Amino acid sequence: MSRWFIGIDLGGTFIKFGLLDRDFHPAGTMQLPVPSGGGPCGLVDQMAEGVGQLMAKHGLGRKDIAGVGIGSPGPINIEQGIIIDAPNIPGMKNFPLRDAVASKLDLPAVLENDANAAAYGEYIAGAGQGSRIMVMLTLGTGVGSGIIIDGRILHGAHGIGGELGHMIIVPDGEPCGCGQKGCLERYCSATYLALLATRRIQAGAASLLAEAVEHGQDIDARMVNDARKAGDVLAGEVWDAAARHLAIGCVNVCRIFDPDIIVLSGGLTRAGDALMLPLEAHFRRQHWKLTDIRTRLAIASLGADAGAIGAAGVAWRASRQD
Numbered sequence: 509m510s511r512w513f514i515g516i517d518l519g520g521t522f523i524k525f526g527l528l529d530r531d532f533h534p535a536g537t538m539q540l541p542v543p544s545g546g547g548p549c550g551l552v553d554q555m556a557e558g559v560g561q562l563m564a565k566h567g568l569g570r571k572d573i574a575g576v577g578i579g580s581p582g583p584i585n586i587e588q589g590i591i592i593d594a595p596n597i598p599g600m601k602n603f604p605l606r607d608a609v610a611s612k613l614d615l616p617a618v619l620e621n622d623a624n625a626a627a628y629g630e631y632i633a634g635a636g637q638g639s640r641i642m643v644m645l646t647l648g649t650g651v652g653s654g655i656i657i658d659g660r661i662l663h664g665a666h667g668i669g670g671e672l673g674h675m676i677i678v679p680d681g682e683p684c685g686c687g688q689k690g691c692l693e694r695y696c697s698a699t700y701l702a703l704l705a706t707r708r709i710q711a712g713a714a715s716l717l718a719e720a721v722e723h724g725q726d727i728d729a730r731m732v733n734d735a736r737k738a739g740d741v742l743a744g745e746v747w748d749a750a751a752r753h754l755a756i757g758c759v760n761v762c763r764i765f766d767p768d769i770i771v772l773s774g775g776l777t778r779a780g781d782a783l784m785l786p787l788e789a790h791f792r793r794q795h796w797k798l799t800d801i802r803t804r805l806a807i808a809s810l811g812a813d814a815g816a817i818g819a820a821g822v823a824w825r826a827s828r829q830d
């Protein structure tokens with residue numbers, strides 16, 4: 509009986525591959541570059557190449573594999589298994605990636621949004637293991653999210669559910685690329701931390717980062733955190749404001765989903781306690797007082813492997829629904 513599931517995580521530069529057994533034990537990951545040419549066919553060939561290498565490395569044949577899951581950045585149509593567009597790969601408009609991979613490998617395949625796949629990875633094999641309801645927020649250049657309820661990824665009625673980065677947390681606030689104003693991701697993404705610090709320095713605030721800004725150097729979230737650690741008041745305020753806004757987002761998530769755990773991932777979480785301690789403090793302060801706080805906040809544990817492991821988990825889930 510087939511015991512293994514393979515996950516494929518399509519990124520901007522690399523395709524990651526992960527092997528998972530029926531008991532959700534990740535057995536290994538590897539990566540190949542996204543091919544620079546060849547369009548959709550080149551991409552499918554590269555995916556098949558990676559799957560073949562992973563199987564060979566573990567001494568597995570096609571009959572050992574029960575299914576393949578593919579995590580892809582949006583926009584995608586999950587039900588139809590179609591990539592609606594992929595700006596970095598020419599010719600991918602409305603490409604049926606799921607069926608192309610399935611027929612190339614002669615294996616059942618399923619397509620999932622990459623943020624949802626990463627959340628599923630943490631749910632089955634990472635920080636969310638053992639939870640029933642888990643919400644994941646990925647703090648990068650934007651804020652991605654995935655919501656898992658009783659083992660199922662929440663997709664919404666129109667396939668656009670669980671976009672928590674676009675919860676409005678400040679009425680008439682910062683304009684967001686999505687067309688709304690005051691979205692969560694405008695207040696606690698790495699991009700925004702750097703932008704807010706730059707703006708305040710340009711408006712005359714004193715800071716260790718002032719020289720860099722005056723010389724036209726782009727500052728990033730890590731520089732803000734380093735300045736904060738060195739005692740920079742402005743950097744400390746900007747950092748704390750991001751933690752406070754993220755805490756508002758987490759409280760809202762609690763009121764809607766009452767999750768066991770909110771898992772945080774992405775570049776900003778590399779700050780560790782420097783993020784979690786102010787976040788926990790703001791979370792406690794802003795959380796309602798009607799019940800004790802039972803939702804845990806934790807940093808993701810699978811790192812960059814979450815997407816590939818989760819995509820394999822999505823294939824497992826799909827095999828159970830057949």
Ligand SMILES: [Zn+2]
Nearest residue numbers: 674684686691
């Ligand atoms: Zn938005």
